[in-house]
Amino acid sequence: MIKVGLILGIAGACRTDELVNLTVDDIEDVGSSLIVKITNNKTKIPRIFVVTDVGNMLELFQKYLSLRPPHVKHKRLFLYYKAGKCSSQPVGKNTMGKIPSVVASYLKLPDVACYTGHCLRRSSATLLADAGVDITTIKRHAGWKSTTVAEGYVENSIVNKTKIANQVLVGTTTSAITKNCKCKRK
Incomplete structure (x- = not known):
């Protein structure tokens, strides 16, 4: 779940809520790639x-999807894992938002608490x-209208x-430096 969340979060510049609300129907596997539609977002x-x-x-994504229990009644993509087993309980905003700090901890980066869901x-x-x-x-990719925000x-x-x-x-060459120099040479 963490790897798939990290991949989708960075590949799509996703907000935590967008990942939480992502459904299995929002992702189309076309063989050589996944086409992901973010329909439920802030903007x-x-x-x-x-x-x-x-x-x-793609193999990671397909493996994750294959672990989905058949009895799950909702379509949310991310499900809660515990003790190596996938449950039918969907992952919430707090768990999804901790993915960057879990990755930072694994990589032994300093200030792990600073890595929030928005880091993706x-x-x-x-x-x-x-x-x-x-x-x-970049603006088009992430859905920003403002250049300043992007x-x-x-x-x-x-x-x-x-x-x-x-x-x-x-x-830079010596001639470029001397041509652009405003000082007088002796």
Whole structure:
């Protein structure tokens, strides 16, 4: 459940509520990818995102779905697990919101309590920005209307800082520096 929640949360820049309300009918397995429809969200504007089979993500999803008990009467995707068994009880907002802190704990990151459900949305925006995706695409992906809001979700990551440093330093030559220098030479 944690792995599937993490994959869907980051792939779709999902809010915790969107993951909680996701149903088995909102996901279409088309063989080489999953098409995920977010219909029940804060903005009331439906979004669609795709999960491709990078790193066997589809296999993880299919395995998770196969563990679903046949007697479950609701369609919610995420079900509660205890002692290695899947129950029919749906996962709530608090459990879903703890996924990032569980992952941070597993990775032995500092300040585990700082990793909230909203980290999935922030991570998605930051990963896209680090890959060089423009702000319009990031806004469309996450369902933001405001550029300011979208930019607020993009963290200043070390990956991005390194790219910037390489662009500045690799593109810099002595002649470029001297041409742009306003000081007088003796």
